[in-house]
Amino acid sequence: QVQLVESGGGLVQAGGSLKLSCAASGRTLTNYALGWFRQAPGKEREFVAAISWSGRNTYYSDHVKGRFTASRDDAKNTVYLQMNSLKPEDTADYYCAARWTMDITYTPRRLGEYEDWGQGTQVTVSS
Numbered sequence: 030q031v032q033l034v035e036s037g038g039g040l041v042q043a044g045g046s047l048k049l050s051c052a053a054s055g056r057t058l059t060n061y062a063l064g065w066f067r068q069a070p071g072k073e074r075e076f077v078a079a080i081s082w083s084g085r086n087t088y089y090s091d092h093v094k095g096r097f098t099a100s101r102d103d104a105k106n107t108v109y110l111q112m113n114s115l116k117p118e119d120t121a122d123y124y125c126a127a128r129w130t131m132d133i134t135y136t137p138r139r140l141g142e143y144e145d146w147g148q149g150t151q152v153t154v155s156s
Contacts, residue, residue, distance in 0.1 A: 030055060030144075031055050031127050032053065033051050033145060033147035034052050034147055035049060035051050035123060035149055037050050037150060038151045039151075039152070039153070040153045040155065041115055042154070043117055045154070047115065047152060048109060049109065049123055049125075049150060050108075051065075053106045058127070060130060061082050061128065062080065063080050063126070064078065064080075064128070064136075064143055065079070066124045066126060074124070074140060077089070077090055078093065079136035080099040080100065080101055081133055081134050081135055083133035086135075086136050096115075097111065099111075110123070116154060117156045118154075124148075125146075125147045126140075126143035127146075128142055128143045128145075
């Protein structure tokens with residue numbers, strides 16, 4: 030099991046940028062695919078982005094494609110989500126998640142594919 034702690038959320042104006050971090054502890058992120066999800070008030074948690082454990086493969090939801098970028102630094106045991114051109118509809122709690130895998134290309138996209146979750150960080154985008 031890996032423990033995940035998100036940070037970097039906050040209040041930003043529409044069009045601005047934020048970079049979220051997700052620090053892992055308990056185990057190294059080697060062999061872990063990482064994902065980002067978000068949950069807006071009154072809505073279900075939805076997929077945002079995933080990055081394979083090799084770091085070479087990423088996948089994004091249509092809502093964020095071209096604006097968000099997932100990356101990882103295994104030396105720091107941390108995964109990141111760079112969010113640009115933010116919109117009010119991006120307002121949500123953002124969660125990172127981890128899934129152990131032997132597949133270097135695996136980019137899980139469903140909640141049930143992930144084993145470990147962080148507590149979330151809040152992102153608010155004002156119009």
